[in-house]
Amino acid sequence: MLKRIIASFLLGAGALSANDERPNVVIIVADDLGYGDVGCFGAQKCRTPQLDQMAAEGMRLTSFYVAQAVCSASRAALMTGCYSNRVGMAGALNHTSPEGLHADEWLLPEMLKERGYATGAFGKWHLGTRPQFHPMKNGFDEFMGLPYSNDNSKYHPSLADVMPPLPFYDGETISETDPDQSQFTRRITERSVAFIEKHQNEPFFLYVPHVMPHVPIFASEKYAGSTGRGLYADVVSELDDSVGRILAALKRHGVDDRTLVIFFSDNGPFLSYGTHAGSGGKLREGKLTTFEGGVRVPCIARWPGFIPAGQKCDEPVMATDLLPTLTALVSGKTSERKIDGLNILPLLRGEAGARSPHEALFFYAGEELQAVRMGKWKFHFPHSYLTVLSETRSDGKPAGYGTLKPKSITQSGIEGIASRHGYGVGKMEESLFDLDTDPGESKNLAGEQPDVVQKMKELAAGIRRELGDTLTATSGTEVRPAGRAR
Numbered sequence: 303m304l305k306r307i308i309a310s311f312l313l314g315a316g317a318l319s320a321n322d323e324r325p326n327v328v329i330i331v332a333d334d335l336g337y338g339d340v341g342c343f344g345a346q347k348c349r350t351p352q353l354d355q356m357a358a359e360g361m362r363l364t365s366f367y368v369a370q371a372v373c374s375a376s377r378a379a380l381m382t383g384c385y386s387n388r389v390g391m392a393g394a395l396n397h398t399s400p401e402g403l404h405a406d407e408w409l410l411p412e413m414l415k416e417r418g419y420a421t422g423a424f425g426k427w428h429l430g431t432r433p434q435f436h437p438m439k440n441g442f443d444e445f446m447g448l449p450y451s452n453d454n455s456k457y458h459p460s461l462a463d464v465m466p467p468l469p470f471y472d473g474e475t476i477s478e479t480d481p482d483q484s485q486f487t488r489r490i491t492e493r494s495v496a497f498i499e500k501h502q503n504e505p506f507f508l509y510v511p512h513v514m515p516h517v518p519i520f521a522s523e524k525y526a527g528s529t530g531r532g533l534y535a536d537v538v539s540e541l542d543d544s545v546g547r548i549l550a551a552l553k554r555h556g557v558d559d560r561t562l563v564i565f566f567s568d569n570g571p572f573l574s575y576g577t578h579a580g581s582g583g584k585l586r587e588g589k590l591t592t593f594e595g596g597v598r599v600p601c602i603a604r605w606p607g608f609i610p611a612g613q614k615c616d617e618p619v620m621a622t623d624l625l626p627t628l629t630a631l632v633s634g635k636t637s638e639r640k641i642d643g644l645n646i647l648p649l650l651r652g653e654a655g656a657r658s659p660h661e662a663l664f665f666y667a668g669e670e671l672q673a674v675r676m677g678k679w680k681f682h683f684p685h686s687y688l689t690v691l692s693e694t695r696s697d698g699k700p701a702g703y704g705t706l707k708p709k710s711i712t713q714s715g716i717e718g719i720a721s722r723h724g725y726g727v728g729k730m731e732e733s734l735f736d737l738d739t740d741p742g743e744s745k746n747l748a749g750e751q752p753d754v755v756q757k758m759k760e761l762a763a764g765i766r767r768e769l770g771d772t773l774t775a776t777s778g779t780e781v782r783p784a785g786r787a788r
Contacts, residue, residue: 324505326561333516336571338583340600348538352546360604361613371569371596383625383643387769390784402430404785408637411441420501425511432787457518484520486513491544495551502555566601574724576695586743592665592672610652617658662761671771678738681758688725700724
């Protein structure tokens with residue numbers, strides 16, 4: 303069967319034929335893991351032997367991006383195949399938010415479920431807290447985990463007194479409040495492994511959006527102190543072992559060679575949290591910014607016999623591409639609404655000469671269009687951005703903790719985020735960077751490459767008309783509303 307699948311792709315078919323076995327799909331998403339936190343992406347502090355082995359058996363995607371460098375927006379883009387701004391989901395939701403994914407959006411789990419897949423999600427959802435937005439109302443058969451981030455709890459460094467107890471769901475029921483966070487990775491892993499065993503004889507989609515290493519960070523007893531490199535490295539070590547356990551379960555149940563596994567992070571590291579934060583490695587800045595450290599994340603894809611082993615793909619692609627790619631792979635139903643992702647199967651197959659299907663990728667922070675990538679070039683419009691204060695802490699509190707002056711959980715805007723999480727605010731001038739030679743975005747070449755700058759501005763003008771841009775007071779003509787609880 304696998305030989306027939308491979309042969310169909312070598313013959314140029316874009317999807318599996320109706321008579322072929324549908325591959326299982328596993329997507330594992332870490333929360334706030336940095337580009338410099340995975341060994342095969344150049345990590346210095348963290349050790350990730352399981353992820354490194356996964357990369358050796360598959361492909362590293364070294365220019366893989368998320369649509370926005372913040373939790374809900376990033377996940378909305380994954381689920382819908384759209385820039386998060388197109389579906390009204392810029393930013394991050396919390397327990398007060400009435401919004402979520404709109405019922406009319408065609409989601410990744412819905413597409414796979416319609417093709418006969420068993421679907422399970424275990425970890426952090428973060429795409430709406432009201433009942434209509436629950437994962438099991440949006441394509442998943444099973445769910446266990448959190449509705450939003452783990453700092454939306456008694457552990458929030460500056461807003462703990464206004465936070466409700468953290469709810470933990472099993473199915474559609476809150477089974478616990480304020481659970482032991484050191485057990486999150488273990489529990490998510492065990493439930494994921496059980497899901498594989500339960501559905502080994504049918505096609506399944508397993509979505510594992512881990513809670514860690516989003517602050518506050520915790521490791522279980524087996525891993526706490528195990529690395530000798532600090533708590534953050536311990537937490538990443540446990541996540542790495544979780545990936546290994548999931549891969550081992552696929553092998554144990556005889557489905558390894560018909561399962562596509564993709565691992566990536568929802569955005570870059572939460573740098574203001576000092577030693578409790580990850581590393582962007584060679585990339586500039588981190589979470590909540592449109593610099594490379596915020597939106598470029600480590601990504602590994604593995605499918606023995608389909609994805610060539612030991613491959614590296616440098617082509618710019620985005621998490622929005624996974625929905626159309628998987629739709630093509632399983633001959634699924636396409637969305638009736640416009641999406642932004644494109645099919646990247648030729649890249650995953652390692653086809654000679656395969657290139658990114660995108661002329662450009664666009665990066666928003668909230669509703670501001672701040673940056674564009676075209677080939678090796680990255681262009682920034684003038685914008686403000688969050689940057690880490692000089693203070694480095696080792697106690698799980700953000701830089702500037704003693705002087706934080708948050709107003710409320712719903713306080714919006716860059717100053718509001720800075721006041722809650724210990725950031726300063728920087729100013730970016732119009733800039734162009736050559737990412738091949740300068741991934742740290744340090745040498746501005748805008749004055750030397752006026753034609754490139756002009757081309758990128760022209761490309762940005764098109765997406766700005768569609769999705770809007772508060773930097774230029776532009777209203778988008780193709781922005782769809784998020785769902786809103788009645």
